[in-house]
Amino acid sequence: MTYCLGILVEEGLLLASDSRSNAGFDQIVEVTKLSLLPLAPDRIVAIQSAGNLATTQTVITMLREAFGGGDPALDVKACKTMFEVAQIVGEQLRVAIAHDRAFVTPYGDPGASFLVSGQIAGHPPRLFQIYSAGNFVEATDRAPVLQIGETKYGKPILDRALTSSSSLEEAAKLAMLSFDATIRSNLSVGLPLDVLLYRANSFSGASLVTVRSDDPYWVALRESYSVGLKGLIDSLPPPPQLWRPIDGGSIER
Template sequence: MTYCLGILLRSGLVLASDSRSNAGVDQVIHVRKLAFLPVASGCSVAIMSAGNLATTQAVVSTLQEKSGSGLAGLDIAAAKTLFEVASIVGAALRAIAERDGSYVAAYGDAAASFLIGGQMAGEEPRLFQIYAASNFVEATDRSPFLQIGETKYGKPILVRALTIETSLEEAAKLALLSFDATLRSNVSVGMPIDLLTYVADSFSTGGIKTIEVHDPYWMALRDAYGKGLAALIDSLPTP
């Protein structure tokens, strides 16, 4: 299991993913699930993945290796819009699933899903979710966040507090609190967290930070939130 979160804002994007991969209770490894796609110059696109690790790695590696190849439907560098990028990722996922699915079925589920977020030249920042069936949806101003993996525990705070007008700083804070709720509730989601804050029109990948379990800000945020929530509950009227 994993948890990946993408948030679309007027001011940019916040993307976050955990790092735990499980193949049984005694086969736990840490894997980076956030990567950057080699799109055209002047563009910036990140991809996050959940599901079968072999499938997700095959899709990302295929996209990286075929970039600039000129192959129709696989050359991510030829994409002009993020919609085209999402279409190419979906096509690569479908091809890998068709190639490997029947062989993997006897041992487990080969399904995978992805979040694609970034900005192409001439466009505003956009965010897409690619389903296991390789079709996809886009985040909107009314639904400004998308999740894959273990989604239910981290969703309530986002629904209550997040809007497309939220600042990058506040959205990053909400993203980490969403991960805190998920980590507390599901042991198959684990640290470290890769957190990317992307400023609109910057076309920069420099806003990425890896947050370890003993990161001072992470520890202070969890502690303050827990104490604040307890104090709020104490202040509410009893039924």
Template sequence: MTYCLGILLEDGLLLASDSRSNAGFDQIAEVNKLSLMPFAPDRLIALQSAGNLATTQAVITMLREAFGGGDPALDLKACRTMYEVTQIVGEQLRVAIAHDGAFVTPYANPGASFLVSGQIAGQPPRLFEIYSAGNFVEATDRAPFLQIGETKYGKPILDRALTRSSSLAEAAKLAMLSFDATIRSNLSVGLPLDVLLYRADSFSGANLVTVRSNDPYWVALREGYSAGLQGLIDGLPSPPKAWQPISRG
């Protein structure tokens, strides 16, 4: 399992993915789940992946090798919109599952999902979620974030505090807390985290950082959040008397 988060903001995109991959209790490895397509001056395209690792790596490798090659069915560099990019990724996911699914199914689920995001010059940043069937949905002003993988633990804080107008810094803080909640509650999600703060119209992936367990900001955020929660709980009113158990004489 993994956890990938994409946030669409007025200022750009915040993308975060964990790196844990496990094929059994004693087969745990670190694998990049956030991949940037090769550099191009007029676009930035990012893929975040969850599900069968062989399936997702096959799709990403195929698209990397085809980038700039001119094949209209595969070349993300030739796409005019992020919608076209997402169509190609979805189709290649179908191809990979159809090619290997019958052989993989007796041993594992060949399914996978992707978050596809980025920007092409002349258009705003966009964010999509692709399901195993290859179909997809897009983030909107009312639903500015999308998640794949182990999503339930990290969703409440995003629902409470994130808006489309949140700054990249605010979104990064909330994303880290979302991952903290997930990592605390699910052993299949773990550090390091890959985090990209993409500012609209920069077409740069330079702000891609890797967060490890000893990262000062990560440590300070987790400790401060835990202490703050405990203080908030301590300050909340106790249940009314009618809720309290009746003592036996």
């Protein structure tokens, strides 16, 4: 299992992915699930992956090898919009699954999913979620968050506090807390985290960082959130007396 998160706000994109790949209780390894395609002056394209590792690595390798090759059916560098990029990734996912399905199915699920995001000059940043079938949906102002993998534990805090007008810094804090909740509740998601804070029109991946368990900010954020949450709970009013003990120790409601 994995957890990948993409957030689209007015200032740009916040992307975060864990690095745990689990092929059994004694086969836990770290892999990169947030990849940047070769940089070009007029575009940046990031791909986050979940699902069958062989399938996702095949798709990303095909995209890397085709970059700048001139084949419009494969070359992300030739795309005029991020919508076209999402179409290419979806098609290559179909190709990879169709090629391997008969061989992989007896042993497991060949399916995979992606978050594809980035910006091409002349257009705003965009974020897409691509399903195993190769079709996709896009993040919008009303739904600025897309997730793949183990999504349920990290979703509530995003639903409560994040909007498309949130700053990138706010998005980064909420993303980290989303991963903290997920890691606490599911052992199949783990550090390190790969995190990219992309500011619109910068066309730079220089802010891509890897967050490990001893990262000072990660440690401070988790501790401060735990203490603050405990303090908030202590400050809340107690529940009203909905249940009143009566004679004999039973409860009357």
